[in-house]
């Protein structure tokens with residue numbers, strides 16, 4: 001459920017801060033975020049796809065928007081694709097988690113700054129790359145945010161955003177979510193998992209805000225227009241993940257109905273392998289042939305004129 005159409009920008013930002021602060025501690029476990037080889041391969045593939053599929057060089061100074069716990073940027077940094085990272089987020093709790101993960105991974109050139117995307121506290125032309133994952137759909141005034149992204153980029157610098165929900169993809173995801181709720185009791189019996197005692201949504205005040213944090217689901221044309229209005233060149237909007245996402249939402253829905261410790265390791269292994277197999281079918285067979293509209297995740301890239 002998205003934020004109410006009458007919610008003010010201040011309310012949306014306040015809810016996002018409180019929800020993500022409350023979620024920070026368990027965020028990586030909840031979303032299966034990985035900082036090993038698997039996570040690194042996943043984010044590299046997203047960056048390459050977003051930039052059109054060719055060779056990708058190193059970005060010396062990168063600014064991440066809505067960094068959360070660092071899934072996108074810290075994994076890119078570990079592969080040497082980012083030199084220095086300035087990680088920003090509206091939630092201090094998320095950035096605290098990112099800083100401790102970066103320290104644990106031995107990544108030194110990481111600075112964290114609490115800020116919202118629409119007013120960035122950085123000088124003009126400070127970065128080679130502005131990037132983000134699953135953040136644009138939370139930002140109330142996207143024209144203002146994109147103007148800021150362009151201002152802080154050096155001439156010729158790039159923006160890359162991935163993991164943004166598409167409007168049709170969002171509707172399609174409702175089906176596996178509903179199916180997951182329906183089959184969850186039978187699934188728990190088959191795999192021997194125990195019913196969750198306290199529903200995820202009732203765990204804390206933060207979790208109960210989940211339905212209010214999202215503001216947008218995009219048509220690719222919306223994103224193209226935003227890039228054009230902001231004055232970017234080399235604009236690309238693509239889609240990724242159809243089968244993998246539908247399956248992933250179904251898996252997540254049944255798994256969230258059980259006490260996490262009671263879900264057998266064998267099931268988790270099966271779930272992960274099946275998700276990766278479907279992701280390959282999406283990448284090799286569906287993504288090159290179907291329109292971006294149909295996929296769950298949208299990928300965006302563009303360049304500031306040199």
Ligand SMILES: C[S@@+](CC[C@H](N)C(=O)[O-])C[C@H]1O[C@@H](n2cnc3c(N)ncnc32)[C@H](O)[C@@H]1O
Nearest residue numbers: 016020066067068071090091116117133134138
């Ligand atoms: C869905 S999470 C994604 C986090 C991370 N990028 C990832 O992929 O795991 C969205 C993040 O955007 C942040 N956020 C929400 N609204 C924001 C805003 N207006 N400006 C900056 N960050 C915001 C949230 O605090 C949260 O950390």
